[in-house]
Amino acid sequence: QKEVEQDPGPLSVPEGAIVSLNCTYSNSAFQYFMWYRQYSRKGPELLMYTYSSGNKEDGRFTAQVDKSSKYISLFIRDSQPSDSATYLCAMSQGNNRKLIWGLGTSLAVNP
Amino acid sequence: EAGVTQSPTHLIKTRGQQATLRCSPISGHTSVYWYQQALGLGLQFLLWYDEGEERNRGNFPPRFSGRQFPNYSSELNVNALELEDSALYLCASRFPGGGGETQYFGPGTRLLVL
Numbered sequence: 001q002k003e004v005e006q007d008p009g010p011l012s013v014p015e016g017a018i019v020s021l022n023c024t025y026s027n028s029a030f031q032y033f034m035w036y037r038q039y040s041r042k043g044p045e046l047l048m049y050t051y052s053s054g055n056k057e058d059g060r061f062t063a064q065v066d067k068s069s070k071y072i073s074l075f076i077r078d079s080q081p082s083d084s085a086t087y088l089c090a091m092s093q094g095n096n097r098k099l100i101w102g103l104g105t106s107l108a109v110n111p
Numbered sequence: 112e113a114g115v116t117q118s119p120t121h122l123i124k125t126r127g128q129q130a131t132l133r134c135s136p137i138s139g140h141t142s143v144y145w146y147q148q149a150l151g152l153g154l155q156f157l158l159w160y161d162e163g164e165e166r167n168r169g170n171f172p173p174r175f176s177g178r179q180f181p182n183y184s185s186e187l188n189v190n191a192l193e194l195e196d197s198a199l200y201l202c203a204s205r206f207p208g209g210g211g212e213t214q215y216f217g218p219g220t221r222l223l224v225l
Contacts, residue, residue: 032213043219
């Protein structure tokens with residue numbers, strides 16, 4: 001079993017839809033959780049960063065961490081065609097441990 | 112503030128040759144990470160340098176090596192290139208100290224081995 005599981009999609013939604021992206025993990029020691037967005041042929045860019053459990057909101061994006069279920073989510077409200085990209089989750093135990101990455105979910109938002 | 116920069120943007124080599132990829136981290140960042148992103152395989156961790164030392168290494172053969180210079184820039188060398196080395200090579204940097212686990216990525220170097 002991989003440490004981090006992420007459905008690769010592809011996910012296709014109409015413009016304006018609410019998008020839900022998810023990752024599950026097996027290592028209960030993970031404390032730092034990140035979502036990155038990667039446009040085609042570009043490097044990943046950090047979207048959201050959460051420490052431990054709870055929710056974090058930034059504009060149209062909300063990140064949720066449920067450590068009891070070992071499950072993290074990224075919600076995108078009022079999705080736009082410019083949100084079309086691959087979304088990668090990443091997590092770490094901290095203390096200079098390396099990041100563990102999901103494979104990424106490909107999202108297409110159709111006008 | 113300038114982000115992470117990588118050079119070259121594209122590199123074409125033939126089997127058996129050597130490739131050298133370069134990375135300059137964000138100013139003030141001392142840690143540099145290298146990743147390989149091949150089609151369908153996601154981000155594969157290659158190497159981590161901090162303060163000039165190799166701190167961790169992924170499951171790659173020894174022909175993947177690198178170093179970090181006193182100005183914290185870094186170089187990735189791939190010897191005896193194989194066709195399956197064709198991928199996007201990404202460099203990321205991180206601010207030193209605890210708590211800040213986030214990595215900031217450069218645009219990558221796309222390596223094609225013919």
